[in-house]
Amino acid sequence: MQTIRTITAIAVAKLLICLSRILGNQGTAFPGRIARKIDPHILQKLAGNVKEEMYIITGTNGKTTTTNMIARILEEKGYSFVHNRAGANMITGITTAFIKESDIFGKRSFEYALLETDEANVPLLLKELTPRVVLITNFFRDQLDRYGELDSTIGLIKDAVRDTDIELVLNADDPLVVHFHNDTGLHCWYFGFEPTDYDVWEDDESREGRFCSFCAAELQYERFHYAQLGKFYCSNCGSHNPRRNFTGHNLRMTPEIRFMVNDLEISSPYLGFYNAYNILAAVSVAKLVGIQDDVVQKAIASYQPRAGRMEQFMIGDKKAIQVLVKNPTGLNQTLATLNTDVSSKALFFALNDNHGDGRDVSWIWDAQVEAISCTDSGVKSITCSGLRSGDAALRFKYAGFDEEIIEVESDLEAGIKACLNNEAEVYYFLCTYTTLFPSGKILSRLARKSQGRKQPGHVRRKLTVRGE
Ligand SMILES: [Zn+2]
CATH class of the missing domain: 3.90.190.20 (Mur ligase, C-terminal domain)
Known part of the structure; x- marks a missing residue:
């Protein structure tokens, strides 16, 4: 049973969502912000209505596409879920997403929650939510003026997930991501690519994470898939890519993407290696949820790129x-x-x-x-x-x-x-x-x-x- 305070918060936020719709605004953060002022525990309460599992998707590039693809798969399967679709990925926007899907009494339940958020927001979210899985797509520096913040953000995410039951789904090809297991002790699932025809050997791009996270020695690369993602090892301490649970192989880009994930054939109207990674990440989550292969194939094949x-x-x-x-x-x-x-x-x-x-x-x-x-x-x-x-x-x-x-x-x-x-x-x-x-x-x-x-x-x- 929700309190009057909670019901008021939901009612006011729903009204604001309606109003901003009439005014033609997306207005995704504001209703959530007001609701949180009325009832600071609103997000925790509504998150209690998730019956199965909650997934948080973060990382520098690809989190929106990955999350949208997972949403498409859950939709194809017929599951009900909360998803902060409109790209409102701060805690206020996520609160709005829950309120939108909720009934006025805050009692409607959902099977899943799919939450996309910026790296820096993960610690804040984890104070209020207990996801089963946090998926990390990759870590790149976004802008020059943010340079240096990345390491501290990564440290904060590690602190936030440590001593929880969260499982991590990690990009096995990103040296900035793979060391989460050692530093948190959490159960990790890895996705990554086998060598592809599109790999490069020379290091001419702006690359992050060229140094070993364990001993700080410079990493050696056998090949790069793109940016710092690739097959790497440290000749000083012997660390290397972890063993994958979900392996992308036989990648073809003509330019539409086709490849295998373990023994599942995937094709998509998307273009670009970075989108192949997004698809691989989404399929990995679908496998963890336990969704049938034909549902996954159909959802990915019919998924059309969104704005931009x-x-x-x-x-x-x-x-x-x-x-x-x-x-x-x-x-x-x-x-x-x-x-x-x-x-x-x-x-x-x-x-x-x-x-x-x-x-x-x-x-x-x-x-x-x-x-x-x-x-x-x-x-x-x-x-x-x-x-x-x-x-x-x-x-x-x-x-x-x-x-x-x-x-x-x-x-x-x-x-x-x-x-x-x-x-x-x-x-x-x-x-x-x-x-x-x-x-x-x-x-x-x-x-x-x-x-x-x-x-x-x-x-x-x-x-x-x-x-x-
Ligand atoms: Zn090393």
Whole structure:
């Protein structure tokens, strides 16, 4: 039985959720914040309605996609669950998510809770919630101005999970993640990839975690999958990748992803190695939940990318793909994906330096933009936009692109239209965080307009792929 206080908190928050919906806002954090003021224990109480298990998904890159994929699998299976979908991943947004799914008396129960949160929020969440599993996708530095915080954040997460019954699901290929077992003694499950055709040997990207977590000696790598993820060992103390429970193998990216997870065949409309990791992480969780193979296969195959995560738009007969890039690793991965597509490309890059993007845009110099400046990359034009369009243009110029093909248009709408005016088979829209939603809005408006004028009829063109 919930108290009057709890019921009041739920009622007020539900009203605020309704109001913000009417006003057209996402309003995901505010209702939860107010509810917590009325009843500080509201989250703990509602979390008590989870009948089966709670999963927390964290890490620097890929947590949203991974969580959305797990949600898709649970949905396919017909389970009920709480999920902080709208990307509100602070404790207030998570409170809102529980209230949204709850009835007014706070009594409706769910089978699962799927909570995505930033690394720094994990300790705070664990003060109020007792998940069965914490999944860590990877640790990368997000922005230069956050450099140095990563180690202390990792330490805080370890302190928060130590002496609990939590099980960890960890990326076996990330040296910054794998030492959680030794430092916490918790039961760990590992996912990772066998050698793939896409691995590299030379170390030319901005990489984290090149040093052994046990003895601080420099790690040796047999191969890199991407960034610091790969097969590594320490010649000083002998530490190496842990043994995997969920192994990704036979990876093909054409550019759509296909691979095996243990003996389960997976295919997905997603692109890029980093998304193969997200799929592998999601499938690992599905296996732990005990979901049947055919349900997992169907859910992953039918899962369509969401806003900014390789979302596609058809504008007339032009195929536009929007991608969120927020750090050097994300940008490197996007550029690597571009290289697997041999179509001629028009590139759009919108760079802002608002708080959500990180004030310091020098991270673009840490990314390997040079990787696509070669003549056979198929990049025909580059449109730089956003508040720091000039810095972006400079980066491309120094990467070796001909100035002739670089244009600068700081206004997003004008920039997007300028990009679409160029000749290309595919249009890639790379957007930093605060340019993502406005650009997405413009792209979907243009797509709707073009479809009004023209009857669909345009079939999705298959990407031509290098080496196939
Ligand atoms: Zn070592």
